[in-house]
Amino acid sequence: MSIILKTEKLRVEYRSREIRQGTKVALHGLDLEVGTGEVFGFLGPNGAGKTTTMNVLLGFVPPTSGSAYLFGIDVRQPIARQRIGYLPELTYYYKFLNAEELLRFYAKIFGLPRAVADRRIAELLKLVELESAARRPIKSYSKGMQQRVGLAQALINDPDLLVLDEPTSGLDPLGRMKVREIIQRLKNEGKTVFFSSHELGEVESVCDRVAIIHQGQLKAIGRVAEITGTHANLEKAFLEIVGYQKEPAS
Amino acid sequence: MRNTIAVAGIVIKELYRRKDFYVLFIVTILICLVMASINIYNDANVVRYIKEVCLDLIWVCTLVVAVTTTARQIPAERENRTLLPLLAKPLTRVELILGKFLGCWLACGLALLCFYLFFGALAASREHHWFLTNYLQAGVMQWFMLGMVVALSLLGSLVFAAPSSNATICFVIIGGILFVGRHLDQEALQLAEPLRGLVLCLYFVLPHLEFYDLRDLVVQNWPPVAWEYIGLALLYAVFYQFIFLIGACLVFRRKAVN
Amino acid sequence: MVSPRPYWLLLVALLVACFGTAARLSPQFEGWRGSRATGDFFVVLLGDERKMFANTFYIKADEYYHSGYYPSIFDDNAAFRTAHMAEDTGAVDSKNHGDEHGFLGPERNWIDSFGRHFFPNRHTHLDEGGPGGDLGGSQEVREILPWLKLSADLDPENVQTYTVTAFWLRERMQNVKAADVMLHEGIRHCPDSYEIFFELGRLYYDSYQDHTRARNVWEHGVELWLRLDPATPRGRQPALELVDDWLSRPLKLVAEQKDNQLVMEQLTTHLAAMDTADGHWTRAIEWLRAGERVSLTPDRIQARIDELNSKLDQELHPLLKPLY
Numbered sequence A: 001m002s003i004i005l006k007t008e009k010l011r012v013e014y015r016s017r018e019i020r021q022g023t024k025v026a027l028h029g030l031d032l033e034v035g036t037g038e039v040f041g042f043l044g045p046n047g048a049g050k051t052t053t054m055n056v057l058l059g060f061v062p063p064t065s066g067s068a069y070l071f072g073i074d075v076r077q078p079i080a081r082q083r084i085g086y087l088p089e090l091t092y093y094y095k096f097l098n099a100e101e102l103l104r105f106y107a108k109i110f111g112l113p114r115a116v117a118d119r120r121i122a123e124l125l126k127l128v129e130l131e132s133a134a135r136r137p138i139k140s141y142s143k144g145m146q147q148r149v150g151l152a153q154a155l156i157n158d159p160d161l162l163v164l165d166e167p168t169s170g171l172d173p174l175g176r177m178k179v180r181e182i183i184q185r186l187k188n189e190g191k192t193v194f195f196s197s198h199e200l201g202e203v204e205s206v207c208d209r210v211a212i213i214h215q216g217q218l219k220a221i222g223r224v225a226e227i228t229g230t231h232a233n234l235e236k237a238f239l240e241i242v243g244y245q246k247e248p249a250s
Numbered sequence B: 001m002r003n004t005i006a007v008a009g010i011v012i013k014e015l016y017r018r019k020d021f022y023v024l025f026i027v028t029i030l031i032c033l034v035m036a037s038i039n040i041y042n043d044a045n046v047v048r049y050i051k052e053v054c055l056d057l058i059w060v061c062t063l064v065v066a067v068t069t070t071a072r073q074i075p076a077e078r079e080n081r082t083l084l085p086l087l088a089k090p091l092t093r094v095e096l097i098l099g100k101f102l103g104c105w106l107a108c109g110l111a112l113l114c115f116y117l118f119f120g121a122l123a124a125s126r127e128h129h130w131f132l133t134n135y136l137q138a139g140v141m142q143w144f145m146l147g148m149v150v151a152l153s154l155l156g157s158l159v160f161a162a163p164s165s166n167a168t169i170c171f172v173i174i175g176g177i178l179f180v181g182r183h184l185d186q187e188a189l190q191l192a193e194p195l196r197g198l199v200l201c202l203y204f205v206l207p208h209l210e211f212y213d214l215r216d217l218v219v220q221n222w223p224p225v226a227w228e229y230i231g232l233a234l235l236y237a238v239f240y241q242f243i244f245l246i247g248a249c250l251v252f253r254r255k256a257v258n
Numbered sequence C: 001m002v003s004p005r006p007y008w009l010l011l012v013a014l015l016v017a018c019f020g021t022a023a024r025l026s027p028q029f030e031g032w033r034g035s036r037a038t039g040d041f042f043v044v045l046l047g048d049e050r051k052m053f054a055n056t057f058y059i060k061a062d063e064y065y066h067s068g069y070y071p072s073i074f075d076d077n078a079a080f081r082t083a084h085m086a087e088d089t090g091a092v093d094s095k096n097h098g099d100e101h102g103f104l105g106p107e108r109n110w111i112d113s114f115g116r117h118f119f120p121n122r123h124t125h126l127d128e129g130g131p132g133g134d135l136g137g138s139q140e141v142r143e144i145l146p147w148l149k150l151s152a153d154l155d156p157e158n159v160q161t162y163t164v165t166a167f168w169l170r171e172r173m174q175n176v177k178a179a180d181v182m183l184h185e186g187i188r189h190c191p192d193s194y195e196i197f198f199e200l201g202r203l204y205y206d207s208y209q210d211h212t213r214a215r216n217v218w219e220h221g222v223e224l225w226l227r228l229d230p231a232t233p234r235g236r237q238p239a240l241e242l243v244d245d246w247l248s249r250p251l252k253l254v255a256e257q258k259d260n261q262l263v264m265e266q267l268t269t270h271l272a273a274m275d276t277a278d279g280h281w282t283r284a285i286e287w288l289r290a291g292e293r294v295s296l297t298p299d300r301i302q303a304r305i306d307e308l309n310s311k312l313d314q315e316l317h318p319l320l321k322p323l324y
Helices: A050-057 A099-109 A114-127 A143-154 A173-188 A200-206 A224-228 A234-241 B002-017 B020-036 B048-071 B073-079 B083-087 B093-127 B132-159 B163-189 B195-205 B215-219 B227-253 C005-031 C041-065 C110-118 C140-154 C159-171 C176-189 C194-207 C211-226 C239-248 C255-259 C261-278 C281-294 C298-316
Strands: A003-015 A023-035 A039-043 A065-070 A084-087 A161-165 A192-196 A209-214 A217-223
Touching (some): A023 A050, A023 A209, A039 A050, A050 A065, A050 A192, A143 A173, A143 B083, A173 A192, A200 A224, A200 A234, A209 A224, A209 A234, A224 A234, B002 B020, B002 B093, B020 B048, B048 B073, B048 B132, B048 B163, B048 B215, B048 C140, B073 B083, B073 B093, B073 B132, B083 B093, B093 B132, B132 B163, B132 B215, B163 B195, B163 C110, B227 C110, C041 C159, C140 C176, C159 C176, C176 C194, C211 C239, C211 C261, C239 C281, C255 C261, C261 C281
Parallel strands (some): A039 A209, A084 A161, A161 A192
Antiparallel strands (some): A003 A065, A209 A217
């Protein structure tokens, strides 16, 4: 199994807005590897560094030190992003476009020929069940429809690696089930999925491996069963790993 | 280039799907038609005041379109988080900036074309003559001036947090240059050092947008400007567009997008 | 659920009360000093600031007269203190001096030099065809009329707006009727304006060939000018009597008379010309003497007086007529 995503001693520091606080370290030398065809869950409490890691992988933020690679290419090269799809959390797409135009725009950026783009757009709209709403402006879409169009744009170039940031955030149970089905389908097609989520039940059912990050440091990485260990479920294991202590009853 | 054109296409779509341009266009038409209906001592051939009113409105409206459209491009992408999926594609930040610039500039060009077609029709209805060369020169010069405005506004959108503050500052700068830019050197002589040196520096450094204002020549039916001077002015505009765009790219390179 | 009916009834009652109160108080409103109920639209909208706008549009008209080649507040405007469109009517004292062609001055640097290619850079007058240079009695001067009309609407007490507009309407646009209406409107707002009466006289004389009316209004103009001086006798004396009285006193002009000597010269010389044509040389000499007093070229007028005196002598003493 080849390594599709790799970070080596990845360190990211931000200059804090509070003058007295100096710099804030978001990631402390993160070492991570994700193999081809894996569904990889990236877990952690709020502010742990999950989004920062994704930002570095996608080239939004340069690392302070260390390196990150996608398909063996340094993430700072735009070509590294040719074969990935990205679904950010809570995105409101261009209100004045409809779903078809949005997908066509992203298809152009990937340089897809017109015929290929047309076919791909039709397939994706069917996959995310937006065929009937394809010509409506996105501003008229519900939250679930916006998330589905986001998923469609992430898949427009038939990516080998899909990076999803909280893909089920804000979705109803039906929507969440649909996303799980799509992830499973992608896995069956040999795609790699790297996603962060707070829905540990979903992670448990879908992921091959998970990593838990807390305060910028990798606390645990391995197969779901290994991480869960003797705990009843992944949630309890997670809470112990991040050092949660239950408040004593008064 | 492909990516730049794709981004530009989105900006142009935004222009003709938002209502701003249509409102401004219709207001311009209404005001001009009202002005044209005024009886000036039963003389139907009086035309220059209508031309002036129309051109003044065109200038105001296209400046508003240019500044407000450009000022909201990057902030809106950031606010709606569409910047993230965009930059996650094989699209560089430079391509994004150039695409936004090209889109806004072409959108201004389309708006200008609509306005000038109306202006030409209005003027010809009274003068029974089309001063095509004059109109072409005025339109092209104004378009290149708007290119500088768009580039400046784009740079401002990366420096200032809110589109409103960026737009306000741009309007103040543009208005100041158009009204007093030509005379800054004269005013500098009235001042004591070091203010004199500063104002003189400003005079030579600021883009002289007033070069591109050919309204008086069009309204008063002066002969067209010699094409070599038009060419030099366009080169001057391209130079400043470059400067502002390079500044925007440099600022955007270091900007956090989340 | 509460019925909305009482609220509707309350609303109707309030509306009735409002309208009734307004109707009851309306006569008192109209009687208030400073009431804007019957004011002109511009007065209501702008108040006294309308005069500032009126002046701006008046200057705009002169800018159009020059096809856009006009000094800004940063340029040397010494040659544009008096609007050229007014100066060219021949009835306005000029305060201009300096170079009207070169108010921009020499080119200061490459930016200034380059920038001059993109705006009007030559002194022209619209009555001479503007930049096109057509000297054949061009009617391009029509383009100043909208701004003059707007200026007159905003400041009905500005005399020059009426005289300048009427002159160009009559002289170049051959729109005598509109000029007549304009001048009468000017008289309505400025009943003591000798400038307007002079222009009205020119209209009667040149366009209607009505010499009687022309004489009447010109004489009335002379009266108005002379009565600026409090020393002029009050009463219903004819204009020539007032002139005689004025000529008998040492020359002492009040401020407004000093600023408007040209109009008086024009009035008197036109009356003199009319009397000369009618053979009333004594009257003509009286008018010319009055004109000479305020003229900047008294020698020219003196020459005409001498000529008329000589004719008068010949008439009185036929033997003095030349034999050949």
